Amino acid sequence: MRIEIVAVGTELLLGQIADTNSQWLGEHLAALGVASHFHQAVGDNQERIVLALRTALARSDGVIVCGGLGPTHDDITRDAIAEVMQVPLRRDDAVAATIRSLFESRGRRMPESNLRQAEVPEGAGLIPQSTGTAPGLVCPVGHKVVYAVPGVPYEMTEMFDRAVAPDLLRRMAGRGEASGVIASRVLRTWGLSESRLGEVLGPYIALLDEPVPATDAGPAPPGRATLAFLASGIEGMKVRITVRAADPAAAATLLDDHERAVRSVLADAAGDVVFGVDDEAIEDAVARVLLASGLTLALAESLTGGLAASRLVNVAGASGWFRGAVVSYASEVKFDVLGVPGGPVVSDAAARSMAEGARRVLGADVGLSVTGVAGPDPQDGRPPGTVFVGLARPGRPAAAVELAVPGDRARVRQYATIAALDHLRRALAADV
Amino acid sequence: MRIEIVAVGTELLLGQIADTNSQWLGEHLAALGVASHFHQAVGDNQERIVLALRTALARSDGVIVCGGLGPTHDDITRDAIAEVMQVPLRRDDAVAATIRSLFESRGRRMPESNLRQAEVPEGAGLIPQSTGTAPGLVCPVGHKVVYAVPGVPYEMTEMFDRAVAPDLLRRMAGRGEASGVIASRVLRTWGLSESRLGEVLGPYIALLDEPVPATDAGPAPPGRATLAFLASGIEGMKVRITVRAADPAAAATLLDDHERAVRSVLADAAGDVVFGVDDEAIEDAVARVLLASGLTLALAESLTGGLAASRLVNVAGASGWFRGAVVSYASEVKFDVLGVPGGPVVSDAAARSMAEGARRVLGADVGLSVTGVAGPDPQDGRPPGTVFVGLARPGRPAAAVELAVPGDRARVRQYATIAALDHLRRALAADV
Secondary structure (H helix, E strand, O other): OEEEEEEEOHHHHOOOOOOHHHHHHHHHHHHHOOEOOEEEEEOOOHHHHHHHHHHHHHHOOEEEEEOOOOOOOOOOHHHHHHHHHOOOEEEOHHHHHHHHHHHHHOOOOOOHHHHHHHEEEOOOEEEOOOOOOOOEEEEEEOOEEEEEEOOOHHHHHHHHHHHHHHHHHHHHHHOOOOOOEEEEEEEEEOOOOHHHHHHHHHHHHHHHHOOOOOEOOEOOOOOOEEEEEEEOHHHOEEEEEEEEEOOHHHHHHHHHHHHHHHHHHHHHHHOOOEEEEOOOOHHHHHHHHHHHHOOOEEEEEOOOOOHHHHHHOOOOOHHHOEEEEEEOOOHHHHHHOOOOOOOOOOOHHHHHHHHHHHHHHHOOOEEEEEEEOOOOOOEOOEOOOEEEEEEEOOOOOOEEEEEEOOOOHHHHHHHHHHHHHHHHHHHHHHHO | OEEEEEEEOHHHHOOOOOOHHHHHHHHHHHHHOOEOOEEEEEOOOHHHHHHHHHHHHHHOOEEEEEOOOOOOOOOOHHHHHHHHHOOOEEEOHHHHHHHHHHHHHOOOOOOHHHHHHHEEEOOOEEEOOOOOOOOEEEEEEOOEEEEEEOOOHHHHHHHHHHHHHHHHHHHHHHOOOOOOEEEEEEEEEOOOOHHHHHHHHHHHHHHHHOOOOOEOOEOOOOOOEEEEEEEOHHHOEEEEEEEEEOOHHHHHHHHHHHHHHHHHHHHHHHOOOEEEEOOOOHHHHHHHHHHHHOOOEEEEEOOOOOHHHHHHOOOOOHHHOEEEEEEOOOHHHHHHOOOOOOOOOOOHHHHHHHHHHHHHHHOOOEEEEEEEOOOOOOEOOEOOOEEEEEEEOOOOOOEEEEEEOOOOHHHHHHHHHHHHHHHHHHHHHHHO
16 A cells, blocks of 8 residues: 655745654554655645645555645645545535534634635545544545645644544555554663764664575564664654564564663663653653652752753643742842852752752752753853752752753753753662 | 755655755745745655656656765665666766765775766766765756755755756746745734634735736736745744745845735734744743833743743843743642632632732742643633633732633643733733
8 A cells, every 4th residue: 555645835845844744644654554655745726736636646545635624715625635536525514513613612703714624525534623623534536545634733643543544554454455564663861972872782783784594484584673863852862773574563572672682782881871762751751750759849940941840741640749840040049939058050059959949948859950051151150051950859968960961052951951850760760 | 947856765755854855945946936836755766766757847847856866775866867868877987086086085995886976877967076975966858957966964955055056047047037036924923813813814815816917017016925824832823924026135125015014904903913023932022021121020830830931041131031930830839839829729819829929939020920721631620721821010910811722731831831921921012
């Protein structure tokens, strides 16, 4: 089954936004074992969308067209699909009623243009909207298919997972296609640079590159994997393991094997550097160790300005262990609110007092602090990128560590945030 | 002149990397006044690259193909172009010598495969390599043209600027084409939904769509513009104005005219909804009004968990007006630290007390607070999306407003943050 992706939006052609939808769809089609040999991007122009769809249908078994389903005058994907299907558009009363009630439930008046989203090419199936107002479409074109999904990323991904992927798998099963799959797993790490990761994992990668001999029993076993590294700021330093296998179960087993091996190599070289797998962020790892220890947390943030706190509240159930934070951007707030003694605020002593202050003022078991120099100018005689992380725990003296992180203001903040949260994770994990 | 971009690389189809080359090329073609109606991505497969090139040549005047010029076995763009041109590949001895000497100058042995990069389709022009080892190609196909450039971003951009852009401009001049430019400006707004923006600006857009009559003096004046709307979460609701004009100065004048007109339509319908232009974020707008008023600011954040504070510290010089924040995630922190009286914490009264508390505890002139329900569960009998923004200013009683914002946890937080900061901006702007 070969599916072509057609991204609609003049802003894509003009380079005003990156086409991250096609990237996401490409990754997720591959994970399903669906081949995607071509992607196209086209502007908000009906004639050209029609041409792009016809081109795609001529060389693939189906198309996912993404974007142009909204309520405004330049949302014309529906019209283009109807032209390709050679059918009229008809208003679907149920969809119209849903859109109306959505506006009513928010106590807002619905602009009439929103009813454009209830127009459906005759003969097309509907993918009910769940988070947005535009439904998706499943449009038969001869024995091929065009799926239309919104261009808003979270609406697109939700609709793909809920409706498009299951429909594709059904069609593949109907065609009797062996769906070989490509699958990936990401280990998220903190503490090693990208080049140091490459060095540490170099021998393992060299092993993977050796030819796997065919055996008498059949062709070479599908045991190969590729490793890639991706520096992702506050999301950590990612190690992506990719394998190809006959089916999802075999891929999962292979990924398990490689994950175990990579973890072991990393642990031997650098200790507890893996904090999460796939979408697990540093805040999820922190939540895990806090729940395991039964402790509550409070933060004192200076250069990170609330970034660490805003990450922690992403975790569902954070209210069970997160008390809050004092963002002490002005030095007086450090002195007056957190009880930091006078002296340089970018220092080991200030970080320790801030952590103690957060614990005391916000009534938590554990206090974590970050102070430092975001730049571009030095502060307290310290260069940009100087960061102190303080940690106060019950029954022991507060302690601080000093770090040097690279980058401009924004990157220094991101790195300082993940470094502080990872410091907390490791310290608590060592206690449990 | 219409140029199609064809990006080559299986990793693009698999979503392993984002196609930032096509984005960059799209932006830079537009700046030259070259239309680009379609982009394609295709894998490292000769048959499919040939098909993509033929498709592109059929619907555009030329193609920029990006990637697949390297030394390895899967770099086959040269072979595909030769097939499209129906000519053989021949080794260029001068290119081969340059590649050899490059390796020698670095004291490295040259793998023989590198000489693949010296293979040139018969009849193609060369773009000499300057930073990498693969030369670019200028390949005539009938009266059309295929430019081949490397996929490594800094090699691609360097070669585009040095050779492709000048060649395109020469061709456009040869065709007698006005080498106009396309330029855009973004007005960032808050307070109107995407569909409401469309409604308010509908009559203006309709006016733009009317045919501009040709005059006796020549063709229609280049006075047209297109408007597009883009919901961008915490970055606001964007109105993008795009114009085509003879040169950058004329484009800037046109953009000024349209900006003035759009601002006037928006102000008449909805008041002070434009908070920034192009890259100006809401925190920049807040910084501007605070600097103008000479007041300092402190925040009390509940559901936003530090997100508003972390945005404010993005502004260079924030330490001049930003004192800090109390992230009062636990209700006890609201009561004990901020002095909020008992009772529901998602309420007008709590928002007012939080704003007063932030002002008092952190020693600022102005206190801004956000409390509400991020979801998924209701709180204090209030549904997810309920948000109260409190504002305490010198010499007048604290006040709060209630909002209903849509979306899941993450989006409710983003919207609550921009809504609170925009509320502050408008209130202070009205005072100045």
